[in-house]
Amino acid sequence: TTEIYTLSLHDALPIYVTPPAFTQVSSVTITTTNSTGTTYSYAIPQVNDNIGVTIGPTCAPSSGSLLPVGITTITCTAADAAGNQGSISFTVTVVNTAATNPLNHFKPRGKKVDK
Numbered sequence: 001t002t003e004i005y006t007l008s009l010h011d012a013l014p015i016y017v018t019p020p021a022f023t024q025v026s027s028v029t030i031t032t033t034n035s036t037g038t039t040y041s042y043a044i045p046q047v048n049d050n051i052g053v054t055i056g057p058t059c060a061p062s063s064g065s066l067l068p069v070g071i072t073t074i075t076c077t078a079a080d081a082a083g084n085q086g087s088i089s090f091t092v093t094v095v096n097t098a099a100t101n102p103l104n105h106f107k108p109r110g111k112k113v114d115k
Contacts, residue, residue: 019086020049020078022057027091033098037068040092047078047086055079069096 023046032038041064047057056078061067072094077087 016051016080016082017084018050019084020047020053020056020080021086022047022076022078022088025076025088025090027093029093029095031095031097032069033096035069035096035099037066037094039064040067040094042074042092045076045088047076049078049080049084049086051081053078054081067092067094069094069099 025045030038030040042059044057044059044063047053057076058078059074059076061072061074070093072092073089074092075087075089077085079085
């Protein structure tokens with residue numbers, strides 16, 4: 001005997017492809033007088049997902065880390081129950097206000113050009 005089964009699409013499990021969404025984070029500039037950098041603490045960005053966040057958010061470097069003078073990119077990630085991953089990045093610029101700027105001492109050499 002032959003049996004026929006009908007499967008309706010509404011009986012299938014939903015497929016979730018939307019990754020977790022982070023709230024926007026602004027980049028910042030901070031100052032220090034320490035040549036090795038400074039520690040910086042920040043709030044972990046909020047994240048939402050249509051089926052729920054199961055992993056994270058985690059950020060690297062972590063809040064409270066020592067950031068060197070210059071620009072550091074901080075990336076935060078999270079994943080949902082379907083394995084979709086979302087991320088957001090922002091930069092922290094550390095400026096050493098005690099450093100001397102070599103450009104301030106630059107004097108061009110050569111002939112003077114009269115106009």
